[in-house]
Amino acid sequence: MAAIAHSHTHSAPPVLDQPDENKRDFLILATGAVGAAGVAGAAWPFVQSWSPSADVLSQATTEVDVSNLAKGQMITVPWQGKPVFILRRTDDQIAAAKKGDAETLPDPAKDAERVQNPEILVVLALCSHLGCVPQPIGTGNFGGFLCPCHGSHYDTSGRIRQGPAPKNLPVPFYTFKADNVLVIGKATG
């Protein structure tokens, strides 16, 4: 390298049997970079082919009539292929959830933030640990849901209280179409 720099600074004729290594390194790197960009571009369609397809994305909403749901009764409805628990809570269950507001929670949230109508609890029934479906209301400590896979306990607001799960049961986006009819999910596209 030193010899090359020397030959340049003194504008002496370059030695023919010594290739210009700086130039060659640059060409190799530039060609390699263009090649890598090309490969990455070509790989993109393959990678994207694994993302949810249009027909999967179209299964966006589920409509549920909860008028037949008695106090303390819970149903499981499918939404986007995932189970959603809908529970009409008893006064005791609502009181237990309100009491939980004052506790130190792993994933702090007030019960009021998690329900639109205090009587109707809507939660995505997938444990935030590893995605098992928790068991119905009343199975866990705190009067709520127990995930059987790894022993996570959720309270009557679907908040994580005990066990390995890091987060509360998520509340999916939903709206009340009528007093007793709710629509889970947002229409997309």
Add this chain to the structure above:
Amino acid sequence: MVFKKIMDWVDARLPITEMIKSQATEYATPKNLNYWWNFGSLALFTLIIMILTGLFLAMHYKPDANQAFDVVEHIMRDVNYGWLLRYLHANGATFFFIMIYVHILRGMYYGSYRAPREILWWIGIVIFFMMMGTAFMGYVLPWGQMSYWGAAVITNLMSAIPVIGEDLVVWIWGGFAVGDPTLNRFFALHFLLPFVIFGAVFVHLWALHAVHSNNPEGVDPDFSKDSIPFHPYYTIKDLYGMGVFLIFYCAFVFFVPNFFLEPDNYIPANPMQTPAHIVPEWYFLPFYAILRSIDFLGSFSKLAGVLAMVGSIAILFILPFLDRSPVRSFRYRPLSRQLFWIFVIDCFVLGWVGYNPADATRFDGALPLILVGRTGTAIYFGYFVMLWVITAFDIEKSKPMPKSL
């Protein structure tokens, strides 16, 4: 001799005879290999059985969430010898893992991971990882309850990865839950990976033949007097091992084919309900126990559990550097040998913990199994730490080694 003339013609163009001689029949092998050295060739034999039975099962299987469960029953009831192909394949997975576990433990006991065999060892770990992935995806294909929820739990492990985790899981699923797209791609990968493994096995053998086999004494053989040709000595010994293996394998296939299978997997997959007690296949149980044992770190538990589980295998990569003893074989290392057997027993204990429900207890609740799981996890990783401690600080006094074989 016509045959000789043909072979001369071929050898002038492709030196097959020379290759077979140097790499197989006359390949120099230490004269003192014991029966623990059978398990490498047995693993290859099992891999071939898996590829063959799998290929023929694939000719009848349909990777469709609406058909997969029924088509497995179709294979069992309608396809000629379909039951045999399936039971050979399902039990073959069990025996493949038995072979590999013995093979790995043999390497750990006799120091086969030590210089100059590090790369050989690493290729083996890579093969093991691919094998676990293949086995996991294969277990999803019958689309029973255990298949479905096993897939849900394992794919959800990815969601522990910070920032990109959640999106990554959706990408792997091809939807918002495990479903038809997931099944389809798992089938494609389950078909592909065994051939990748097969290729990796040849790189493994290439690395082996470059440095030659370790042996129970752990001393380098003097190839002028301590080695014997592979054929007929080890070909016949390997064949004998295969005979013994086939007796056990066929006993399970023909008499208790469902011994290792979970009854719940004969219930069709139901995304709306998780079985009360999900367990992975037995060969994943110790790692599953390690995953579950980290539950005391609050919101970090999940990520930490996943890291511990992956780390429990990945730590094997640095084993060649953790072990600083001048002696390879544990035959001459009394302390290491004790640690090794504690490690082996610990793996069984972890497996037992993994088999039980997460909140199980013993002695009327006095002993939650989660405590056993945490202790077992500590002992598992403790093995690697202790091995380093006793060898790096010369705590272990190794016994005198033989000068030669």
